Amino acid sequence: xxxxxLHNIENKIYFIPSIYAISATLLSIVVIFIEYKxxxxxxxxxPSYFFTSYDLSKTILSTIAGSLFAMITVSFSTIMVVLTMxxxxxxxxxxxxxxxNKVTLKxxxxxxxxxxxxILTLLFIDDSLQGSGESIIFSAMIGVIVAIVCLGYFVxxxxxxxxxxxxxxxxxxxxxxxxxxxxxxxxxxxxxxQIRNEAPDNLKEMLxxxxxxxxxxxxxGYIQVIYDIELTKLADEYDIIIRAEKxxxxxVTENTIVFKLWQLNQEQEKFTEEELEEIKTKIRGNLVxxxxxxxxxxxxxxxLKLTEVALRAISPGINDPNTAIFxxxxxxxxxxxxxxANLENTYYYNEKDELCFILEDIxxxxxxxxxxxxxxxxxxxxxxxxxxxxxxxxxxxxxSPKEIKEQVWKFSHYILxxxxxxxxxxxxxxxxxHKIYRLAKETGNKEEREKYFQVENFKIN
Numbered sequence: 001x002x003x004x005x006l007h008n009i010e011n012k013i014y015f016i017p018s019i020y021a022i023s024a025t026l027l028s029i030v031v032i033f034i035e036y037k038x039x040x041x042x043x044x045x046x047p048s049y050f051f052t053s054y055d056l057s058k059t060i061l062s063t064i065a066g067s068l069f070a071m072i073t074v075s076f077s078t079i080m081v082v083l084t085m086x087x088x089x090x091x092x093x094x095x096x097x098x099x100x101n102k103v104t105l106k107x108x109x110x111x112x113x114x115x116x117x118x119i120l121t122l123l124f125i126d127d128s129l130q131g132s133g134e135s136i137i138f139s140a141m142i143g144v145i146v147a148i149v150c151l152g153y154f155v156x157x158x159x160x161x162x163x164x165x166x167x168x169x170x171x172x173x174x175x176x177x178x179x180x181x182x183x184x185x186x187x188x189x190x191x192x193x194q195i196r197n198e199a200p201d202n203l204k205e206m207l208x209x210x211x212x213x214x215x216x217x218x219x220x221g222y223i224q225v226i227y228d229i230e231l232t233k234l235a236d237e238y239d240i241i242i243r244a245e246k247x248x249x250x251x252v253t254e255n256t257i258v259f260k261l262w263q264l265n266q267e268q269e270k271f272t273e274e275e276l277e278e279i280k281t282k283i284r285g286n287l288v289x290x291x292x293x294x295x296x297x298x299x300x301x302x303x304l305k306l307t308e309v310a311l312r313a314i315s316p317g318i319n320d321p322n323t324a325i326f327x328x329x330x331x332x333x334x335x336x337x338x339x340x341a342n343l344e345n346t347y348y349y350n351e352k353d354e355l356c357f358i359l360e361d362i363x364x365x366x367x368x369x370x371x372x373x374x375x376x377x378x379x380x381x382x383x384x385x386x387x388x389x390x391x392x393x394x395x396x397x398x399x400s401p402k403e404i405k406e407q408v409w410k411f412s413h414y415i416l417x418x419x420x421x422x423x424x425x426x427x428x429x430x431x432x433x434h435k436i437y438r439l440a441k442e443t444g445n446k447e448e449r450e451k452y453f454q455v456e457n458f459k460i461n
Contacts, residue, residue: 013100020109021116028120031139042138050141057125057140064147065118071154072111078161079104085165089318091308097173097295098164107157114150118143167323171309175330177295178302179337186341194232194349197342203355207241207262211270215259215280217289223248223258224294227286228359232348234282235356239264242283243358249298252289259283264354299338300362303371306331314379324379325388331371332392339364339400364404368396368411381420383428389415390435397442409443412436 034042043051052060079099086095098104121139163169189195200206223246235242241262246252261279263271271279293301310327313320344364348357362370372389379385390412397408416436424432440446 013105016102016105017109017112020106020113024113024116025120027113027142028117028124028139031121031142032124035137035139039138046138050138052137052140054125054137057137058122060140061118061122061125061143064143065115065122067147068111068115068118068150071150072108072115075107075111075154075157078157082161082164089312090167090170091305091312093293093301093305093308094170094174096292097170097177097305100295101160101164103157103160107153107160110150110153114143114146117146167309167313168326171306171323171327171330174302174306174309175334178299178306178334181297181299181302182334182337182341182343185343189343189346194351196347196349197345199345199347199358200355206355207243210262210264213261213263213276213280214257215261215283216254216256217252217258217287218254218284219289220253221251221289221291222293223250223252223287224290225288225297226359228346228348228357230286231283232350232357234279234286235261235348236350236354238279239268240279241355241358244360247300247359247361249293249300258287299343300367300370303331303334303367306334307371307374311374311378314375314382314385321382321384324375325384328375328385328388328392329395332395335368335371335392336396336398336400338367339396339404365407365411368407369414372411372415376415376418380418381423383424383431386415386419387432387435390432390439394435394439394442397439402444405443409439409445412439 082098083095086092086098121143125137125139189197226244226248231242241264243260244258245260246256246258252258261283295301295305306327310324310331312318313323313327344361346359346361347355348359350356372392375385375389379389393408393412393415397405400408416432437446
C-alpha cells in the first residue's frame with residue numbers, strides 16, 4: 001500500500017513543483033530568521049556588497065517577483081502551444097511526454113519557488129530600517145542569485161520546448177522510453193535467479209487439481225503497475241500461487257478478473273472467508289489502477305504512441321510519409337530489442353524454488369500485430385509505408401532467434417496480403433521485391449518465390 005501511495009503521488013503533475021515551492025518557503029524562513037538574529041555576525045563575515053538598504057532591497061525583491069510571475073505566464077503559454085501541437089500534429093497520447101517531462105516540471109517549480117521566496121522575504125523585511133540608509137539586509141542578494149538561476153532555466157526551457165516540437169527528436173525520445181523499460185525489466189530478470197522464463201513441467205496439472213479463487217479490482221481504469229516482487233513475497237507467505245490475468249496497460253472494470261490464486265497445501269485447511277478476503281485485499285494493494293495509461297512500465301503503450309505518430313504523418317491532413325518511414329524504422333528497432341529480451345512469460349519462485357507468481361505477458365506475435373495492423377490498414381495504398389514496414393521486419397529479424405524469424409516472415413504475408421496491389425506499377429513492384437528479398441534472405445526463406453510480385457526483367461539471385 002505504501003508503494004502504491006508513493007506511485008500515485010509521484011505521478012501527479014504538481015508533485016515536483018510542490019517540492020520546489022516547499023523548499024522555497026523553508027529557504028525564505030531560514031533567511032529571514034538568520035537576518036533577524038545574526039545580522040551583526042554576517043556583516044563581520046561577508047563582504048559589504050552582499051548587503052543592501054531597506055529601499056533597495058524592497059525594489060529588488062518586488063522587481064524579481066514581478067519578473068518571475070511574467071516568466072511563469074510565458075512558460076505556461078509556451079506549454080499550452082506545445083500541447084496543442086502535440087495533440088493536433090503528433091498524437092494526444094504524447095501530450096503527457098511533454099507535460100510530465102522532468103525539465104518542464106522543474107522549470108515551473110523553480111519559477112514558482114523564486115516567486116514564493118521573493119514575496120515572503122519582501123513581506124518580512126524589517127520595516128524599522130525604512131529610511132535609515134543602513135545596508136544590513138542580505139535577503140535581496142539571495143533573491144538576485146535565485147533570479148539568475150531562474151533566468152538560466154528559462155533559457156533552457158525555451159531550448160527544451162523548441163526541441164520538443166521537432167518530430168524526429170520526439171520519435172527518438174519515445175523510442176528511448178520503451179528501450180529503457182525493456183532494459184530495466186531484462187536487467188532485473190537476469191540478475192534475479194528466482195525470476196525465470198520457464199514454467200514447471202507439471203504447472204497445468206498443479207493448477208487444475210486445486211480450487212481457484214478470483215480477484216477483482218476495486219475500481220475501473222488502466223493497470224499502471226503490478227508489484228510483482230511484493231506479490232511473490234505475499235504468495236510465499238500464504239503458500240499460494242498467484243497468476244496475473246491482465247497485464248500492465250489493460251483496461252479493467254470491477255467485474256474483470258485481474259488475478260487468480262490457488263492454495264498449494266491441500267492438507268492444510270482451506271482459507272476461511274475472512275482470511276481469503278484479507279489475502280485479496282493485500283493482492284489489490286499491489287496493483288495500481290488509474291484513469292490513464294502510464295509510460296513508466298507500459299511497453300505496449302510506448303509502441304502505440306510511436307504507431308500513432310506514424311499514422312498521423314500519413315493522414316491526408318498532414319501527408320508526411322518521410323516522418324512515417326522514420327517512425328516505422330524506430331518501431332522496428334524497438335521490436336528487435338524486445339525480440340531478444342525474452343519478456344513474454346515470467347515465473348517467480350521463492351527461496352525453496354517453489355513457484356509463487358505467474359506473469360504471462362503479451363506474445364511477440366500479438367505485439368507485432370498490434371504495432372503494425374493500423375499502419376497496414378491506413379497505408380495499404382502507400383508504397384513507401386509498405387516498404388518501410390518490410391524494412392522494419394528486416395531490422396527485427398536481424399540477430400533474432402529462429403523462432404522470431406519465422407514469426408516475422410509469416411507476419412510479412414499479412415502485411416503484403418492487405419496491400420492494394422492495384423495501385424502498383426512495375427517500378428513499385430521492383431522496389432518492394434528487393435525489400436521482400438532482403439527479408440526472405442534474413443529469415444532463411446529465399447526459395448519462397450510466390451511471395452514476390454511478378455515483374456518483367458526482375459530476377460532473384
